[in-house]
Amino acid sequence: MSELTELTISEAARLLRLHSISAGELVTAHVKRIEDIDPLVRAYLRFTPELWEKQADEADQKLSRGEGGPLTGIPVAVKDVLCVKGVETTAGSRILRGFKPPYTGTAVGRLFEAGAVMLGVTNCDEFAMGSSTENSGYFPTHNPWDLDRVPGGSSGGSAAAVAAGEAMISLGTDTGGSIRQPAAVCGVVGMKPTYGRVSRYGLIAFASSLDQIGPFARSVEDASLVLEAMAGYDPLDATSAERPNDVRRDFDKGVKGMRLGVPYEYTQVEGMERGVADAVDVAIKTLEKAGAEIVEVNLPHTDYGLAAYYIIAPAECSSNLARFDGVKYGMSVQDVDNITEMYMRTRREGFGTEVRRRIMLGTYALSSGYYDAYYLKAQKVRTLIKRDFDDAFSKCDAIVSATSPVVAFPLGSRTENPLSMYLCDVLTLGGNLAGLPGISVPCGMSQGLPVGLQVLAPQWREDVALRVARAYEAASGVRAEVPSPRSPQGRG
Template identity: 55%
Template sequence: MSLLNLRLQELHNKLHAKEITVTDLVDESYKRIAAVDHKVRAFLKLDEENARKAAKALDEHSGEGHPRGLLFGLPIGVKDNIVTEGVTTTCASQFLSNYNPIYDATVVSKLKEAEAISVGKLNMDEFAMGGSGENSSFYPTHNPWNLEYVPGGSSSGSAAAVAAGEVYFSLGSDTGGSIRQPAAYCGIVGMKPTYGLVSRYGLVAFASSLDQIGPLTKNVEDSAYLLQAIAGHDPKDSTSLNTEIPDYISALTGDVRGLRIAVPKEYLGQGIDPKVKDAVLTALKVLEGLGAVVEEVSLPHSEYAVAAYYLLASSEASSNLARFDGVRYGVRADNPKNLLDVYLKSRSEGFGNEVKRRIMLGTYALSSGYYDAYYLKAQKVRTLIKRDFEQVFEKYDVVIGPTAPTTAFRIGSQTEDPLTMYLNDILTIPVNLAGIPAISVPCGFSDGLPVGLQIIGKALDESTILRVAHAYEQHTDFHKQRPQL
């Protein structure tokens, strides 16, 4: 068995007893990457020299007194829109193919403080715009469960690398489901924290009011440990919440007796694959058997979430990506005639089709004469969606449903149909619009592909969704199953 398949506590004990070294763990990660990543294509850039130096340094000083956290020495992958000092950060775009950051994102600094080791940068949809991993300007990532299928997106490499056993865990970003949907497709755990709980400093912005960094892990316990390490106030991020961070590990009690679960009828209605629905209903029966109370509710404005999201996210993208002009950031086009031509040619050559599509949509929604009709109306719908959740949470502890309406689809099957592609996020988008936390955990398989269960909680109540997810996980073994590459 690979060392990276052991439970976190087991690895920590082995490191503490000097049965293994950090170098052994890093070796294991790079051996696995060498063996399978030519099939999976999860990584864009490996940082092997720095990773091995860091491992050696940790091994040399491992007996020098200061207590080691449970993340000590563990190999981690970082999504390529999270900046890393001295390591190319491209957002999977040709536009940033030459961008070498001079600082670390706050989450990367926190992981270094926890003495985890970054082994490389992970593939993604360009500028996090996509739900399949196919919009990377370098190459698409493949689903480890079936290489002919997508791994989901935009955190495609982050999910696939964990599922394929290439890293112990990874960081992704979630704007409309970009952690939870690929986690569901790849049969792992993916968590989107409350907006502002984890610093966005150093995350290349797509939609600033929606983006949130979070963990992708093999199980719920690891998710709690990783969230504990990266959560917290950051004065460098004006949207960071100055709130006390609870002990997420202590929430993993396995006890859900008396817990009230809301199941929105809109989340199990038309458009949901029957096999996905069956897996979710079976999961709810497991939680009922543990003493939870399950009742049907309505989130009536959910049907407008996709339309509102794509107007708001595209509008923010149009604004955020204006800085990429061939002058301040990114690759500049050759032989421009004048300054306007620099902008035009650099952006035309640097951005892919999906990024251009969203910039155009956002620019239109923000333009004079259309702002009130589109952008302002979408903001009002966002408020209604948030109120729907607030009303449900007055009576219930969590909301549960599928993470995605279907399992993963074949690579290339939806690339010519962006509207169908957008609808794959119909169940995850409302969470981002409301700014609340949610987690996806494996709850079954359909035709050999994983199904994800989404557990949604109140703002800043990550402890409860972790408790529910962990209790469910302890009574199933879906999270233990690994793809055979």
């Protein structure tokens, strides 16, 4: 394997600036790696050669003039929920097969302006609903560390692509943990920004009060550079905030004198694996040795987070996904007698099991007679969960915990029982309900599989989350490795 596919942004940027390599060569190395490995990993749904040729050319022209920034010429993979003009974008769903957006979303557009080179579109759970990428309407993605296991989800393709050296960076979306959890189980860095930090314009919506776009990378610095390039107010997203782009402030200042909270309830969640808990304990001790003060904090409503989330997210999705009706775009069942039949058959055939299940759940929770008991109640519990975090952050600068209670699990092992799948997100979804920034950084192995350390910070304090994650990375020396997946016996 070419070493060019194991570089971080800063390493690649140095070589590009010295003209030791060209953006074209960097793309070629990644395409070669994809040809070798993607038939096993299946991180990508489709490739964008027209874009990578044009963008690599433009990057090389800029670099030859001594222009460009840190992202010029950097190969990026994009989750199948982010619209790119003229590139088939389907949210991992058969209902959107063939859909070519008429515009490019803001986050991707800003990366293009910064000189990034798009390699292709990555697989994900349908409409970003899932924790294993097995709900893709096309095929499952495999974990590069063990091809018989899931890459996490919903942004599993984006996580696996970076983990396997099939992209230097990638974009995902995080509604309940869909960036942080796959980052953890694939052994890469993944970050969910504060709600409102990155414009959602051009993101195919799942749950609008929770969705955020964020990066996957092989180092904390890379994640910070991608986030910085995407962040900032966008008049096309009224929930994006007019705030200074200070996410990299004090990036390398370490944790000396910082107070880090360990939520007692997060150590006690159902299904927490011993190996994960041990790896995270060691990571927290590493941060303590690096100068942080470790304090216990409480998030008393943790046990209710999953229940509140599985009302709020499905309720919002049932509304957002009403637009997929066979009229304006995507799949449409045409041999029908009337329009209601067209809606019902298109949506039955176009949506997969999990998406239909969530639309049904959300519709039920919003329906007459149940709204107060479910939706309103969940929104009130959301207030209490947010208050828990406010109280915790009055006692610490950031919260540290495991990202996922479990390592990557075998394909097919949780698909029959939806609740067992939902429990994968129990440590991440609180960050979405409260709108907090969170990052997952690799912190060692359990059963030969990667474990992630999650850092949560107060709203708008990406700088704190990144600084703690960077300090851990520096103190531990744990770096996102690129595994060499082999075809297991019995598979082609």
